[in-house]
Amino acid sequence: MIPTLFSVSYAGLWGQHFLDLPAFIRKAARLGYQAVELMGKRPHLSILDADEKRLAEIRRVASESGVEIATIAAYTNFTMGSGTEIPAVEIQVAYVRSLAEIAAKLGARIVRVFTGYTTEPEGYIRDWDLCVRGVRECAEAAAHYGVILGVQNHHDVGVGVESYEEFLDEVGHPNCRAMFDPWSPALHGTDLRSAARRLAPRMVQTTLADYVRLPRYAYLPGLVNYKRLDDMTRAVPLGEGFLDLEGFMAGLHEGGFNGYVAYEMCSPLRGGGSEENLDRAARLSFEKIKAWAAQSSSNGGR
Secondary structure (H helix, E strand, C coil), X not given: CEEEEEHHHHECHHHCCECCHHHHHHHHHHCCCCEEEEECCCCCCCCCCCCHHXXXXXXXXXXXXXXXXXXXXXXXXXXXXXXXXXXXXXXXXXXXXXXXXHHHHHCCCEEEECCCCXXXXXXXXXXXXXXXXXXXXXXXXXXXXXXXXXXXXXXXXXXXXXXXXXXXXXXXXXXXXXXXXXXXXXXXXXXXHHHHHHHHHHXXXXXXXXXXXEEEEEEEHHHCEEEEEEEEEEEECCCCCCCCXXXXXXXXXXXXXXXXXXXXXXXXXXCCCCHHHHHHHHHHHHHHHHHHHHHHHHCCCC
16 A cells, blocks of 8 residues: 555645645655645646646656655536536536646546535435536546546545445446545444445545544523534544544455555644644654554454
8 A cells, every 4th residue: 555645735725834736745755655646726736837847847856756646636526506507517527637637747647536515405316417427527538648537435426335336336437446535434434444345446545534523512591501513523643533544444455455545634633734733643644554554464454
């Protein structure tokens, strides 16, 4: 398994420290990561800014740093603008096609996409069909450039394990692969080890993050009591949260997965967004990925 760092972690979002892509790639190398995933939008790798000069610089820095560019992450929502006036799916397919061309020029193997957010219950079948058609067209577009299309189980359509498998089956394109990660299934109460074992043969990458649950309550003055609300989650380094990542990694090994294992800091991180705190979390998480991969290999995943 190949430890991979996702550039969204240093994109300056959620109050976090910002690094441009050359600085990020050098940072990933210093932290020990063998590969990187690059965010396919501003402020990192936008299709509007990725001219030949910029791509040449990224290739040079990655080569000098000894870091593989594994994945370009597209940000898609195929249910966006689900009316008939705006060709939202076509626009996003063109965006993914441009990222696939960029990926090929950078030597990246994968372009990541999402499905779509739910609009309303009555429209779920329409939402599903929009996402299936959009992802299938993206898979075809990526194949033209020799790049794999990976679907991450992030957005609402197909987010549950069973519906995710159903979704991939319905897309039914040989260039469409799974990028199954444990965050959403853990929140659903899914057994991560068995889910990982099921999805592993279809996968090219997983993306890991870990969280602690912070209970929330709302005061009810008339009852002089509190009402329980949905928990808040806060990101922490891998292994410090409630996700059974050790079991997840063991399930991946049992299912035969040996691809990219990316770490991301894509929400507010315990300890704040300083460069020092981000580096600490990335370093600790790198060590966890290595340890879990070695443990799974040494004991056969049992």
